[in-house]
Amino acid sequence: MNDSATRADYQGKGDATVADGAQQSGNEIEIEAVSKVFGLGAAAFHALTEIDLTIRTGEFFTLLGPSGCGKTTLLRVIAGFEHPSSGQLRIMGQDVVGQAPNRRLVNTVFQNYALFPHMTVAQNIGFGLKMLGRPRSEIDATTSEMLHLVKMEAMATRKPAELSGGQQQRVALARALAPRPRVLLLDEPLSALDLKLRKEMQTELKRLQVETGITFVFVTHDQEEALTMSDRLAVMNKGRILQLGSPHDIYHAPKERFVADFIGETNFLSLKVIAVQGRSADLTLPDGRSIPARMAQGVTPAPGETVSAVIRPEQAQLVEAGTGELSATVNSSVFFGTDTHIHLTLEDGQPFTVRRQNTVGQAAPATGARVGLALAPGALQVLRG
Amino acid sequence: MANHRFDVRVLPGFGVVAIFTLVMLYLPIIILVIFSFNESQSQAVWGGFSLKWYEAAFNNRQVVDVSIRSLWLALVAAGIATMLATLAALATTRVGRFPGQTMIYALINQPLMVPEIVTGIALLIFVAFLKVQTGYSGMGYMVAAHTAFCIPFAYLPIRARLETMDLTLETAAADLYATPVQTFTHVTLPLLVPGIVAGFMLGFVVSLDTVVITEFVKSAGQDTLPTYMLGQLRRSVTPEMNAIATLFLALSLVVVSVFFLITRKRG
Numbered sequence: 001m002n003d004s005a006t007r008a009d010y011q012g013k014g015d016a017t018v019a020d021g022a023q024q025s026g027n028e029i030e031i032e033a034v035s036k037v038f039g040l041g042a043a044a045f046h047a048l049t050e051i052d053l054t055i056r057t058g059e060f061f062t063l064l065g066p067s068g069c070g071k072t073t074l075l076r077v078i079a080g081f082e083h084p085s086s087g088q089l090r091i092m093g094q095d096v097v098g099q100a101p102n103r104r105l106v107n108t109v110f111q112n113y114a115l116f117p118h119m120t121v122a123q124n125i126g127f128g129l130k131m132l133g134r135p136r137s138e139i140d141a142t143t144s145e146m147l148h149l150v151k152m153e154a155m156a157t158r159k160p161a162e163l164s165g166g167q168q169q170r171v172a173l174a175r176a177l178a179p180r181p182r183v184l185l186l187d188e189p190l191s192a193l194d195l196k197l198r199k200e201m202q203t204e205l206k207r208l209q210v211e212t213g214i215t216f217v218f219v220t221h222d223q224e225e226a227l228t229m230s231d232r233l234a235v236m237n238k239g240r241i242l243q244l245g246s247p248h249d250i251y252h253a254p255k256e257r258f259v260a261d262f263i264g265e266t267n268f269l270s271l272k273v274i275a276v277q278g279r280s281a282d283l284t285l286p287d288g289r290s291i292p293a294r295m296a297q298g299v300t301p302a303p304g305e306t307v308s309a310v311i312r313p314e315q316a317q318l319v320e321a322g323t324g325e326l327s328a329t330v331n332s333s334v335f336f337g338t339d340t341h342i343h344l345t346l347e348d349g350q351p352f353t354v355r356r357q358n359t360v361g362q363a364a365p366a367t368g369a370r371v372g373l374a375l376a377p378g379a380l381q382v383l384r385g
Numbered sequence: 386m387a388n389h390r391f392d393v394r395v396l397p398g399f400g401v402v403a404i405f406t407l408v409m410l411y412l413p414i415i416i417l418v419i420f421s422f423n424e425s426q427s428q429a430v431w432g433g434f435s436l437k438w439y440e441a442a443f444n445n446r447q448v449v450d451v452s453i454r455s456l457w458l459a460l461v462a463a464g465i466a467t468m469l470a471t472l473a474a475l476a477t478t479r480v481g482r483f484p485g486q487t488m489i490y491a492l493i494n495q496p497l498m499v500p501e502i503v504t505g506i507a508l509l510i511f512v513a514f515l516k517v518q519t520g521y522s523g524m525g526y527m528v529a530a531h532t533a534f535c536i537p538f539a540y541l542p543i544r545a546r547l548e549t550m551d552l553t554l555e556t557a558a559a560d561l562y563a564t565p566v567q568t569f570t571h572v573t574l575p576l577l578v579p580g581i582v583a584g585f586m587l588g589f590v591v592s593l594d595t596v597v598i599t600e601f602v603k604s605a606g607q608d609t610l611p612t613y614m615l616g617q618l619r620r621s622v623t624p625e626m627n628a629i630a631t632l633f634l635a636l637s638l639v640v641v642s643v644f645f646l647i648t649r650k651r652g
């Protein structure tokens with residue numbers, strides 16, 4: 001069976017569960033002003049605050065944020081293990097607030113896998129369909145299809161305790177995919193794996209998502225994982241969504257300091273605004289010259305105000321002293337194999353880092369040397385607040 | 386070795402105490418078993434090997450009767466106690482915290498805390514009252530008393546098993562479309578089996594063993610093996626008693642070994 005045949009098959013069989021509304025709107029999950037409060041009175045803890053989020057049908061959506069920011073809580077609300085304290089939640093256009101988890105066409109891959117230890121791999125995978133009361137023949141057929149999909153055919157009769165971490169992860173995935181859910185929720189499924197296996201499984205997951213066409217909601221606190229795998233991602237902190245967009249947008253056009261800082265490395269500059277036209281502003285550089293910068297949505301600085309602007313380390317180049325937009329002094333250089341990080345101090349004392357692609361024979365700049373910095377056009381972004 | 390300093394073997398007199406304890410624990414039993422094979426009537430002089438006391442025991446109608454009664458009573462009491470204990474364990478671990486939970490825990494474990502003789506006398510009075518009021522004096526009282534007495538012994542291993550079970554397994558079952566009843570029958574119950582078996586075995590042995598409860602509750606002709614033996618010993622000590630005791634010991638050992646194997650394999 002080749003990949004395209006698998007996909008066609010898969011979607012064909014899933015049709016019975018597709019609601020018309022969702023097909024039209026293209027929205028799989030609609031979350032409106034959802035809040036979740038644990039505890040009462042003085043002990044109340046706001047795990048989620050006014051979450052607004054629309055997840056589109058068939059996309060690979062990622063929730064990214066630091067530990068404790070409410071990612072798992074949001075997944076549990078979608079799966080039905082937790083009821084929102086307020087707000088609306090619709091899956092395929094249907095209001096599901098109050099609906100029991102076993103009635104939602106949503107499956108979860110748990111962080112600790114939660115495989116049933118008393119069942120074989122095949123029984124684990126067939127469990128969902130069995131509970132749905134599907135005939136034996138269909139369960140068997142789907143189970144072997146899933147075993148094939150996650151390349152675990154040889155392990156069908158083993159118990160979970162006899163599998164490695166990566167193999168258990170695949171079984172958990174197959175078990176969640178077997179009932180052909182509309183949405184698959186994945187709670188940091190790769191965090192227990194070592195780096196190599198993790199990379200392998202990232203590719204694998206992406207392949208499965210494309211092959212099955214199922215909407216994936218993926219939770220991680222690894223920014224690289226989020227950038228490489230997602231169609232869109234939401235950056236969360238302290239129970240709120242700070243920014244939602246494509247990996248490109250989030251990386252190159254962060255709106256807030258937290259987002260810019262959490263995703264990749266970045267340089268923060270405090271600069272004064274000279275003039276504002278539409279979505280761009282002219283900022284004063286330390287030497288008095290001006291430079292254009294993009295502005296995030298909703299940012300409206302007044303001329304004369306000092307704002308925070310960001311630029312990624314690979315968007316600046318070292319040039320001859322006296323040329324380029326900025327002048328700086330070299331503090332140190334750190335060799336990383338593919339690139340070198342050069343730490344600098346600007347004339348006004350602000351730190352700045354440049355990432356330079358390495359080529360054979362290229363020498364690192366000497367510590368204390370005076371250099372110029374050329375900034376890529378349009379790479380400077382003004383932050384909110 | 387880090388813990389060498391705390392090795393109990395360096396304590397003065399440790400060896401003596403250990404040997405004394407082992408002797409007190411096992412020597413009487415060994416002597417009992419040896420003399421059950423004695424050809425002569427004596428409990429002190431070896432007269433050669435013989436199985437005649439076992440033969441006598443098997444041919445003794447009364448011994449067979451009380452043994453059968455002991456066994457079925459233990460099976461029934463342990464069976465009912467295990468079912469009730471399973472429900473109690475589920476209620477005290479799977480239902481959210483409710484007021485009086487600790488109280489209920491204490492109440493369930495009453496037989497472990499109240500001296501057996503007190504329970505026995507209380508039962509004697511209570512059962513006597515019921516017998517007069519209802520006119521019924523069958524084995525029902527014995528079954529009820531043994532069941533109640535077995536519950537905490539069945540409850541403890543089942544509860545321990547439930548408490549250590551990964552709750553996300555039940556969450557995962559619900560996520561995979563299992564109704565609460567299906568989650569229980571397909572996930573919770575199978576994982577609970579070792580605890581249930583252990584609870585049943587413990588209850589079985591406890592029911593088989595108890596003299597006090599039986600002695601105070603039984604009506605005429607409702608002797609179990611232990612109370613029958615006690616009655617016989619008041620009159621005369623014959624090696625036939627040794628033979629019966631040895632068989633009884635063997636049965637207990639089998640049950641305890643099975644219990645041990647099951648809990649170790651699945652634990």
Ligand SMILES: Nc1ncnc2c1ncn2[C@@H]1O[C@H](COP(=O)(O)OP(=O)(O)OP(=O)(O)O)[C@@H](O)[C@H]1O
Pocket residue numbers: 038039045047065066067068069070071072073074221
């Ligand atoms: N049942 C609960 N009762 C009280 N507080 C809770 C409960 N569940 C979660 N919380 C709190 O809500 C916050 C968010 O928890 P959550 O598990 O969603 O974090 P997370 O983003 O998944 O973090 P991690 O990356 O560490 O898994 C945490 O501060 C946590 O302590």
Ligand SMILES: [Mg+2]
Pocket residue numbers: 071072073187
């Ligand atoms: Mg989490």
